[in-house]
Structures are given as structure tokens and as C-alpha cells.
Amino acid sequence: MAARAPISLLKRALLAALLLGAMTGGAAAVDDTAILAKKPPRVLSAFGFFADASRQVPAEGVILFAPRTPLFTDFAEKRRFVYVPKGKSATYDAHEAFAFPVGAALIKTFAYEAADRPGGLRLVETRVLLRQEKGWQAWAYVWNEDQSEAELKIAGAKIPMDIPLPGGGMETITYAVPNKAQCKGCHALDGEVVPIGPKARNLNHVFAYPGAKENQLTHWASAGMLTGLPDLADVPAVPDWLDETAPLDKRARAWLDINCAHCHRAEGPASNSGLFLTWDEKEPAALGIGKHPVAAGRGAGNLKVDIEPGDPDASILVYRVESAEPGVMMPELGRSLTDSRAVALLREWVAQME
Numbered sequence: 001m002a003a004r005a006p007i008s009l010l011k012r013a014l015l016a017a018l019l020l021g022a023m024t025g026g027a028a029a030v031d032d033t034a035i036l037a038k039k040p041p042r043v044l045s046a047f048g049f050f051a052d053a054s055r056q057v058p059a060e061g062v063i064l065f066a067p068r069t070p071l072f073t074d075f076a077e078k079r080r081f082v083y084v085p086k087g088k089s090a091t092y093d094a095h096e097a098f099a100f101p102v103g104a105a106l107i108k109t110f111a112y113e114a115a116d117r118p119g120g121l122r123l124v125e126t127r128v129l130l131r132q133e134k135g136w137q138a139w140a141y142v143w144n145e146d147q148s149e150a151e152l153k154i155a156g157a158k159i160p161m162d163i164p165l166p167g168g169g170m171e172t173i174t175y176a177v178p179n180k181a182q183c184k185g186c187h188a189l190d191g192e193v194v195p196i197g198p199k200a201r202n203l204n205h206v207f208a209y210p211g212a213k214e215n216q217l218t219h220w221a222s223a224g225m226l227t228g229l230p231d232l233a234d235v236p237a238v239p240d241w242l243d244e245t246a247p248l249d250k251r252a253r254a255w256l257d258i259n260c261a262h263c264h265r266a267e268g269p270a271s272n273s274g275l276f277l278t279w280d281e282k283e284p285a286a287l288g289i290g291k292h293p294v295a296a297g298r299g300a301g302n303l304k305v306d307i308e309p310g311d312p313d314a315s316i317l318v319y320r321v322e323s324a325e326p327g328v329m330m331p332e333l334g335r336s337l338t339d340s341r342a343v344a345l346l347r348e349w350v351a352q353m354e
Helices: 009-024 032-036 180-187 216-222 248-259 316-322 340-351
Strands: 050-052 062-065 077-083 105-113 121-132 135-143 150-152 157-164 170-177 206-209 212-215
Touching (some): 032 121, 062 206, 062 216, 135 157, 212 216, 248 340
Antiparallel strands (some): 077 105, 135 150, 206 212
């Protein structure tokens, strides 16, 4: 097994920021009226989600969380937070995202390591999902150069920038902030906007909170934010896709579940493809094994089946994940680069199939 890399500058900075937040009591308070307002505030600070936004220190009542296997977005580091109003809680679901109460919020900041920025981070954007009476509303806020504030960008944004790569070196990209309509492209389920990440299987692992390590689901339940949690032995869990000690099949399925299955499922925007990649899917043909595509256009690369057991080079799924060409690459939103680690994982997974 490959050795784990030393803790990064970003992780050290985050730990320091979290400890600072713990010591200061997570000052500041969330403005519940801003979450429920029909018109979103112009600036992110109006919500009160952070005690120190530039260092991503959450306000009181806002809890940091992380999925075991995260969604890929051009190697961005992400900081995810959840807020549930006092006296309310989310309801446990074994398969889908938890049912959050009106007034709840999910906050996700996209950032890159930068030693010259506060907390060692270059903050790029923060996306918020707000649970209102009529459902979830999604908005994107883009950070200014001095990292003091993030401004609402309903129409999205294109940001040319140089980003650090996991193996070293830099890459020049045009970072894409989604517009309002594109948010629904990934967050749609049966036509409604829903969260993707906060599911039992993604959160069922130990997380290093300030002062203690604890299972995230247990932490949420202890904080009164989650009801209906069964014994952890009965809760599904995905592995860390980079953990080479975990079974290969589960690692590949975990990656596909978080990166692809929000669209590729019976209730999702890609339902007409017949390719369903959720963690719970058990039918080989639905997973693409030996399955011919519904429409064999340019995206198929002249290949015949989604997954050809034993032959990754003949598999459309591998071809599209490996591509960075618009109209071919999958996922089609949220990235402009290819993660060679994911490609290697999927190639190995398909190669061992019989």
C-alpha cells in the first residue's frame, strides 16, 4: 500500500482555524431570516455562517462535516458545513439525503492551498443550499481578492487561475462557478432540488472535531441535529476511495456514487440513459456491465458498451471519465481536468471483471 502523504499546509491551517473557533466559542450568530428570505442577500456575510470567514471558522451552531469519498471539482479542497435551527432536526434516511427542516442550510466552500492567504487558503466560491418552505434554493457566492467577502453570482462566473496539483506542480484552468440553472443540473431528484452529500453512507465515519474524534452521525445526533439514527452497525458506509486497503469494488462504487449517481439514477436527470450508478444498485446491466448505450454519439468514442468486463479500453464509462473534452467528459459539469487517480481506479476495477 502506498504511504499516506504528510499532513498538508491546508489541513494544518484548517486545524488551527477550528481550534481557534473552539477557543473563541464560535462567536457570531446565524441570521435565520436571511436563510428564509425570498431574495438572497448580496453578500455571504449576511447569513452569519462564519465567526471568521476568511479562515473558515464556523459560527456557533454551524458544524463542519466531510463525506468519506468526496465529489471531484478540479482538485479543489472543500469545506462543508451544516446548520439546523435550534429546536429542529434532520430526519435519518438509510439511502437518500436526510430530510432537513425548514431553515436549515448546507454551506460548501471551494478553495486551494495558498500560503500567502488567511488560513493558508485561497477561497474561490461558497455555495449555499437553503431549505425554505417551498423547497431548497441554491446560490453561489464568489470571494473577492482580499478574502474579506463573497458576493452573490446568480449568472455564475469564469475565473482564470493557477491551481496546485496533488502530485506537485501547478495547472492553469478557468474555474467555472455554476449559474442558478446549472445548480439544478446536478441537484435534481424527481424534478426537485435536493442535497447530494449528507447521506448516511457518506457520513458514517470518524471525523476529527476540535478536541475529540467522533463518528459524524453520532455527533449530529448528540447535537440534536439528527433524529432516527439507528445503531451504527446497521448504517451503510462507503470507504475512502483512496484507501488501498479497502476492497477495489467498493472503492470504485463509492467514487461513482458521489461523482455520477446524482444524475445516473432512475429519478435523476440522466435516467433515460439506463445507466444507474448509485451505491445501492445491484443489477449488473444497470451498472453498465455489457450494456449498450441508449445513444451512441460522439461521447461513446465509437465504443460499443458502457463497461466491457476485463477491457477498460473498450468501456465507454472509462473513456468518458478519462476525457476532458466538453461534450464527451463525464461528469459534464464541475470539472475541466481529469483526475488520473480516479481513472486508474476505474481501469483496475473494470480490468478485474470477468
